[in-house]
Amino acid sequence: MTSVHPPPVPGRELSNPPTDGISNLRFSNHSDNLLVSSWDKTVRLYDASANVLRGEFMHGGPVLDCCFHDDSSGFSASADNKVRRIMFSHGKEEILGRHDAPVRCIEYSYAAGQVITGSWDKTLKCWDPRGASGQERTLVGTYPQPERVYSLSLVGNRLVVATAGRHVNVYDLRNMSQPEQRRESSLKYQTRCVRCYPNGTGYALSSVEGRVAMEFFDLSEASQAKKYGTFATGGCDGFVNVWDGNNKKRLYQYSKYPTSVAALSFSRDGRLLAVASSYTFEEGDKAHEPDAIFVRSVNEIEVKPKPKYMGSE
Amino acid sequence: MSTQRIDPLVQVETTCRALLNELQIIWEEVGETYADRDEMLLELERECVEVYRRKVDQANHSKAHIRQTIADSEAELAAICSAMGERPVHIRQSDQNIGSLKEELRKILSQVEEMKKRKEERRNHFIDVLDQIEMIRNEINGSTESVSSETVVDETETDLSLMRLEELHRQLHELLKEKSNRLKQVQDHLNTLNSLCSVMGMDFKLTATEVHPSLGDSEGSRSISNNTLEQLGTEINKLREVKIQRMERLQDLATTMLELWNLMDTPIEEQQKFQNVTCNVAASEHEITEPNTLSDDFINYVEEEVSRLEDLKSSKMKEIILKKRAELKEISTKTHLIPDTQLEDAIEAIDSGVVDAATILEQIELQIAKVKEEAFSRKEILEKVEKWLAACEEESWLEEYNRDENRYNAGRGTHLTLKRAEKARSLVNKLPGRVEALTSKIMAWEEERGSEFLYDGTPVLSMLEDYANLREEKEQERRRLRDQKRLQGQLIAEQEVLYGAKQSPPKPQSAKKGSKQCTGVPSTKKVALGGPMLQAHKLDSVNSLRISQTRSNKKTEFMLQNDAIPASPAFNRGQDIADAPFRKHPSNGVNTNEIESQLKTIPTNDPSNNTMTPLKTISSVDEENRKPKAMHSTASVQMQTDITPPPTLQTSLVEETHEEMEQSFEEKRLALMHSDKQIPSMIQV
Numbered sequence: 001m002t003s004v005h006p007p008p009v010p011g012r013e014l015s016n017p018p019t020d021g022i023s024n025l026r027f028s029n030h031s032d033n034l035l036v037s038s039w040d041k042t043v044r045l046y047d048a049s050a051n052v053l054r055g056e057f058m059h060g061g062p063v064l065d066c067c068f069h070d071d072s073s074g075f076s077a078s079a080d081n082k083v084r085r086i087m088f089s090h091g092k093e094e095i096l097g098r099h100d101a102p103v104r105c106i107e108y109s110y111a112a113g114q115v116i117t118g119s120w121d122k123t124l125k126c127w128d129p130r131g132a133s134g135q136e137r138t139l140v141g142t143y144p145q146p147e148r149v150y151s152l153s154l155v156g157n158r159l160v161v162a163t164a165g166r167h168v169n170v171y172d173l174r175n176m177s178q179p180e181q182r183r184e185s186s187l188k189y190q191t192r193c194v195r196c197y198p199n200g201t202g203y204a205l206s207s208v209e210g211r212v213a214m215e216f217f218d219l220s221e222a223s224q225a226k227k228y229g230t231f232a233t234g235g236c237d238g239f240v241n242v243w244d245g246n247n248k249k250r251l252y253q254y255s256k257y258p259t260s261v262a263a264l265s266f267s268r269d270g271r272l273l274a275v276a277s278s279y280t281f282e283e284g285d286k287a288h289e290p291d292a293i294f295v296r297s298v299n300e301i302e303v304k305p306k307p308k309y310m311g312s313e
Numbered sequence: 314m315s316t317q318r319i320d321p322l323v324q325v326e327t328t329c330r331a332l333l334n335e336l337q338i339i340w341e342e343v344g345e346t347y348a349d350r351d352e353m354l355l356e357l358e359r360e361c362v363e364v365y366r367r368k369v370d371q372a373n374h375s376k377a378h379i380r381q382t383i384a385d386s387e388a389e390l391a392a393i394c395s396a397m398g399e400r401p402v403h404i405r406q407s408d409q410n411i412g413s414l415k416e417e418l419r420k421i422l423s424q425v426e427e428m429k430k431r432k433e434e435r436r437n438h439f440i441d442v443l444d445q446i447e448m449i450r451n452e453i454n455g456s457t458e459s460v461s462s463e464t465v466v467d468e469t470e471t472d473l474s475l476m477r478l479e480e481l482h483r484q485l486h487e488l489l490k491e492k493s494n495r496l497k498q499v500q501d502h503l504n505t506l507n508s509l510c511s512v513m514g515m516d517f518k519l520t521a522t523e524v525h526p527s528l529g530d531s532e533g534s535r536s537i538s539n540n541t542l543e544q545l546g547t548e549i550n551k552l553r554e555v556k557i558q559r560m561e562r563l564q565d566l567a568t569t570m571l572e573l574w575n576l577m578d579t580p581i582e583e584q585q586k587f588q589n590v591t592c593n594v595a596a597s598e599h600e601i602t603e604p605n606t607l608s609d610d611f612i613n614y615v616e617e618e619v620s621r622l623e624d625l626k627s628s629k630m631k632e633i634i635l636k637k638r639a640e641l642k643e644i645s646t647k648t649h650l651i652p653d654t655q656l657e658d659a660i661e662a663i664d665s666g667v668v669d670a671a672t673i674l675e676q677i678e679l680q681i682a683k684v685k686e687e688a689f690s691r692k693e694i695l696e697k698v699e700k701w702l703a704a705c706e707e708e709s710w711l712e713e714y715n716r717d718e719n720r721y722n723a724g725r726g727t728h729l730t731l732k733r734a735e736k737a738r739s740l741v742n743k744l745p746g747r748v749e750a751l752t753s754k755i756m757a758w759e760e761e762r763g764s765e766f767l768y769d770g771t772p773v774l775s776m777l778e779d780y781a782n783l784r785e786e787k788e789q790e791r792r793r794l795r796d797q798k799r800l801q802g803q804l805i806a807e808q809e810v811l812y813g814a815k816q817s818p819p820k821p822q823s824a825k826k827g828s829k830q831c832t833g834v835p836s837t838k839k840v841a842l843g844g845p846m847l848q849a850h851k852l853d854s855v856n857s858l859r860i861s862q863t864r865s866n867k868k869t870e871f872m873l874q875n876d877a878i879p880a881s882p883a884f885n886r887g888q889d890i891a892d893a894p895f896r897k898h899p900s901n902g903v904n905t906n907e908i909e910s911q912l913k914t915i916p917t918n919d920p921s922n923n924t925m926t927p928l929k930t931i932s933s934v935d936e937e938n939r940k941p942k943a944m945h946s947t948a949s950v951q952m953q954t955d956i957t958p959p960p961t962l963q964t965s966l967v968e969e970t971h972e973e974m975e976q977s978f979e980e981k982r983l984a985l986m987h988s989d990k991q992i993p994s995m996i997q998v
Contacts, residue, residue, distance in 0.1 A: 023979070039982070062986070064979060079983055102983060120980065150977050164975050183724040190975060208978075215725060281982040 010255055011275060011296025014046055016053040020062075022278035022291050027267040028068045034265070034274055035074050036293060037066035043076045045088055048267070048274060048295045057086050057093045065105045069129065075115050077103035083117050085129055097127050097139055105152045109159070112173045114140055116159060118149030124161055126176065143176055145169065153203060155196035158217065160203045162194040168205065170217060186213045197229060204245075208282070210235055214245050230303050232273065234261025236282045240275055242303050252302040258289035266298070273298050379414045386421040393428040397435055398474025435473045442481040449488040453495070455538030495537035502545040503528060509552040512601060513559060514608020524548050557598050559607040566615045567594040573622040577629060590615055630670040634660060637677040641684060648688035648695060649768045656680055694758055694766060697751050698773055704740050704747070705780065711737040745784075752777050 018038030025036040027048070034048040039062040045055040061080030068074045069085075076084045076093070079102035086093040101121035108115050108129075115127040126140040147163035154160075159171040162185070170181040185191050187207035196203040202216035212233055230251060234240045240261055242252040257277040265274045274295050279288035340350050394400060503521060510517040522529035524544045525536045535541075567590045574584055584591070593601055605611055638660055645652040659673050714734055721727070755766050755774055765772045976984075 021982070039986075062983065102979075104977075104979065148977075148980075164977070181724075186725055190977065192977075281978045281985075284981070285985055 010257055010277075011273070011294035012051065014048070014051055014053075014293040014295060016044070017291055017293050018042060018044060020291065021280065022262050022276040022293065023062070023064045024066055024263045025265050025274050025276050025293065026067055027265045027272070027274060028071055029268050030068075030071045032267055032272065033068075033071060034293075034295070035066050035068055036276070037063035037076060038291075039063070041078075043074070043086055043093075045074075046293075048272060051295075055088050055091060057091075059084065059093070061102070064102060067106050067108050069108050075106050075108060075129070077106035077117055077119075079103075081119075081121075083115065083125075083127065096129060097125065099123065099125065101148075104149055107152060107154045107159075109154050109173055111154075111157050114173075116152065116154070118145070118152045118161060118163075120148040122146070122148055122163070124149060124152070124171075141176055143171075150191055151194045153194050153196045155198065155200045155203075158196065158200065160194050160196055162191040162205065164190065166191055168194070168215075181217070183215075186215070187211050195231075199229070204231060206233065210237075212243070232264055232266070232303070234264045234275060236260040236280060238277070240264065240273075251304075254296070254302075257294065258292065270303070271298060272296070376414060379418050383414065383418050383421050386418070386425045390421065390425050390428055393425070393432050396473050397428075397432055398472070398476060432473060435475075435478065438478055439473060439481065442478065442485050446481065446485050446488055449485070449492050452492060452537055453488070453539070455536070455540050492537060495542065496535065498542060499528070499535050499537055499545065502542070502549055505549050506545070506552065508602060509549065509556055511604040512607050513552070513556055514605045514610060515552075520548065520552075553598070556601070556607060559612060560593075560596070560598060560601055563590065563607060563612055563615060564594050564596075566612075566619050567591050569619050570615075570622060573619070573626055577622070577626060579622075587615070587618065627670055630674060634670060634674055634677060637674070637681060641677060641681050644681065644684050644688055648684070648691050650684065650687065650691075651767070651770045653680065690758070690762070691766070694751070694754055694773075695768075697747070697754065698768055701744075701747060701751055701777075704744055707733075707737040708741050708744065711741060748777055748781060 014034075018036060018040045020038055020040035023037045023039060025034055027034055032047060032049040033054070034046040036044045036046065038044070041059045041062055043057045043059065043063050043066050044053060045057075046053055057076070059076065059078045059080065060082065061078050063076050063078045065077040066074060066086075072087065072089050074086045074088065075096065076086055078084065081100065081102055082098045083096045083103055083106065084093045085096050096115065097117075099117065099119035099121050100123075101119050103117050103119045105118045106115060107117075112126075113128065113130070115129055117125050117127065119125070122145045124143040124145055126143075127138045128140050129138065145161060145163050146167045146169075147165040149161055149163050151162045152160060154173075157173045158180075159173055161169045161171065161179075163169070166185040166187070168181075168183040168185055168191070169179040170183065172180045185205055185207065187205060187209065189207040189209040189211075191205060192208050193206045194203055201218070202214065205213045205215060207213075212231075229246070230242060230244050232240055232242045234257075238257045238259055238261060240254040240257070241250050242254075243249070244251050254275075257275060259277055260280045260282065261275055262278040262280050263274075263276040266272070267274075272295055274293060276291070276293055277289070278291040279286075336353075340353075345353070506521060507517045509515075510520055518529045525541045527534065527536045528541070528545075567587075570587060571591060571594065573579075589603070589606065593606070601607065638656075641656075642652055656673075656676060659676065711734060714730065714737075752774065755777075759766055759774070766774070768776065
């Protein structure tokens with residue numbers, strides 16, 4: 001799509017970025033704080049609009065995912081198999097629990113009040129952070145998965161888990177005894193990422209081939225008015241594209257980032273988009289651009305099709 | 314004075330008397346005798362008479378002279394008159410005239426004078442005329458020498474008559490006419506020359522002057538000599554020839570131009586520019602009169618235009634050739650023929666000028682026609698070949714699909730894939746018949762055409778043959794496995810008899826892509842390797858779900874057991890046990906042990922020897938793989954369950970390797986990090 005804007009700027013680069021690859025980054029739901037997990041074994045907290053590093057938390061191994069609880073604390077998933085809670089204000093972290101293999105993804109469900117983690121040990125675990133620390137108290141449940149968990153996403157009471165082997169399990173958080181749906185990715189290649197639509201009707205699935213599939217929870221709904229909305233995808237080609245799922249068209253493409261886009265996050269009001277430009281080792285070990293985080297403003301024109309959905313997180 | 318009136322004679326007489334008187338006196342004085350006096354007087358008288366006589370003679374003489382003169386003059390006059398062709402006018406007029414001689418003389422002299430004058434005049438006329446004649450003759454002859462007019466005149470001294478003069482005038486007149494004719498001729502010639510020069514862009518003055526210097530000058534008199542006229546004539550002819558030559562050249566160019574315009578559909582505006590050329594394409598020499606239409610410059614200009622048009626034509630032809638080549642390629646590709654390289658080379662050579670564009674165009678056209686014809690004849694068979702290829706694809710998709718564990722899961726599009734599988738199955742069933750039909754059709758075609766039926770360069774018959782062979786191999790493999798399964802079924806039966814319990818069947822058999830690779834390899838090897846792997850799988854509770862699912866999705870050829878394994882549902886339901894691993898797992902450990910030991914001793918898959926060696930062997934496996942931790946629980950369970958023969962052992966290896974190979978980027982990165990850490994430590998050691 002051609003842009004009507006003047007030569008695009010990749011955004012403001014955050015200072016003091018992580019010193020190794022960025023695995024994920026998230027905006028807070030309450031402010032412009034940005035939480036960044038990295039292979040340099042740290043989780044960093046930034047004030048994105050002020051471009052200030054507010055905190056840095058060391059881990060025992062590369063941190064593969066992170067998420068906010070509120071503006072005073074967050075959680076992290078690390079390759080040293082441990083799940084941690086991070087207290088921003090106190091400047092420290094504590095272990096919430098552990099898996100048998102690196103913990104790949106972590107989410108906090110406001111609906112259930114639980115932390116949900118997926119690991120390469122082929123299990124999903126739910127934790128209650130309110131309990132005192134110590135694994136025995138906090139672990140709510142362990143749910144085996146067909147394969148190593150690669151990605152998970154929450155919306156409302158629904159949880160979508162994507163694993164190796166292209167399996168997809170959909171759970172109702174109120175009844176985790178078994179998946180509500182067991183599905184298979186309709187894409188031919190390894191699942192890279194899964195994200196639920198904010199309106200809760202379905203989820204988007206992406207694969208390492210570079211495709212995105214739009215799925216609905218309820219198939220009957222799928223045939224009705226399609227409400228895909230707009231969403232942004234970042235790829236190893238260094239581009240961030242904004243799509244109109246409804247019309248299956250690309251709305252906008254931001255200028256190329258120095259290297260692979262490892263993670264994306266929209267701010268709570270959709271004004272800002274944080275882009276992690278960090279080589280994701282898709283081509284093995286090779287020389288790459290330094291890891292950087294860019295925060296850019298989002299223009300309505302870039303993301304707005306006829307229906308107005310501002311990106312899905 | 315009154316004395317003056319006295320007559321001079323009287324005076325003289327007086328004087329004589331006085332003198333006589335005086336003489337008398339003197340004599341007197343002297344005293345002369347009268348005789349002497351008389352003598353003297355006589356002498357005197359005689360002398361006087363002499364004097365008188367002398368005077369009279371003189372007078373006579375003069376008279377005679379006058380008469381002579383008159384006669385002479387008369388003669389002269391006559392001569393003149395005769396010369397002038399006139400009658401003497403007044404001869405003997407003196408007879409009639411009472412005038413004195415002197416008068417006569419006077420008259421005649423004046424007449425003579427007059428005649429002389431007239432003669433002179435006439436002579437002048439003659440001279441004049443003769444001069445003119447001579448001049449003109451000279452001009453005509455081209456000679457500059459002039460015959461002296463005096464001699465001419467001398468020659469005509471005898472005839473100064475008017476007649477002759479008129480004759481001369483006539484001559485002169487004719488000569489003048491001749492001269493004027495010639496002048497006219499010259500002017501005509503010069504006009505012609507001028508016109509020729511202007512048409513051909515040559516310098517007229519120069520050319521004219523070359524013929525004769527006087528011709529270049531429009532003011533002065535021009536040469537009218539024979540030589541000049543001749544030369545003018547020659548020059549004009551020469552130029553005319555040149556004109557014709559140029560005209561023919563121009564007409565050739567114009568014709569070529571018209572042809573090229575016609576060939577290339579040149580727009581009217583362009584053609585208009587050369588209107589003046591093409592309008593003369595069929596003109597004859599005298600019709601071309603406009604200045605500079607045949608000048609060197611103009612002809613060069615036209616030549617350039619023609620050459621430009623020819624270049625345009627050849628480039629257009631090249632374009633056409635390239636287009637045709639593309640067309641040829643397209644047709645060839647559509648009908649899966651490989652295009653001819655010879656023609657390609659020829660086309661490349663166009664620029665070098667070695668090969669003629671027109672010939673190549675012809676050749677291409679021929680080639681296109683040929684390929685079209687061939688395409689037509691291939692059409693039917695080609696369709697069948699493509700259908701066959703599509704069917705082969707569906708066949709392989711079906712194979713893959715059948716290996717897929719999840720294929721019966723409710724998911725988006727499952728019903729579509731089910732339908733596709735149905736269709737694919739029926740297609741596959743029809744395949745052998747189709748292949749045979751196709752083969753015979755191709756053979757017939759080949760015999761008729763006398764050449765092989767090629768598809769993108771490969772003979773289709775050999776493709777079909779390969780396919781048939783492959784199928785045959787697969788079929789054999791299937792049969793073998795079926796046999797094996799049957800035997801193992803027997804084994805189970807025996808074991809049941811021995812141990813009296815049934816085992817549930819979960820075996821990690823997603824033979825995802827294993828089939829083809831398996832068939833060629835001796836089963837023992839694979840099995841041996843697969844054993845431990847198998848075990849690890851089975852022990853792993855987390856794997857169980859997948860295992861069971863894949864088990865249920867196996868293709869018949871890989872099933873050593875019957876298909877009555879309610880794997881999926883059973884295991885799915887088993888998920889709600891949070892911590893406890895799979896209870897149904899069981900005997901997997903036992904099984905593998907058995908198998909392992911069996912296979913170590915017996916090189917076949919025949920599970921005839923069943924031994925139970927529980928825990929020991931199981932524990933040996935735990936280095937394998939990613940998730941060894943669940944083993945303990947499985948082990949505890951295993952005693953409760955029965956043995957079930959392992960399913961396709963061969964495939965397990967392959968599946969295993971497949972799963973090992975699927976890794977996310979993060980897993981690879983982590984592995985790399987760990988290996989990086991280890992290396993330094995190794996080096997230290």
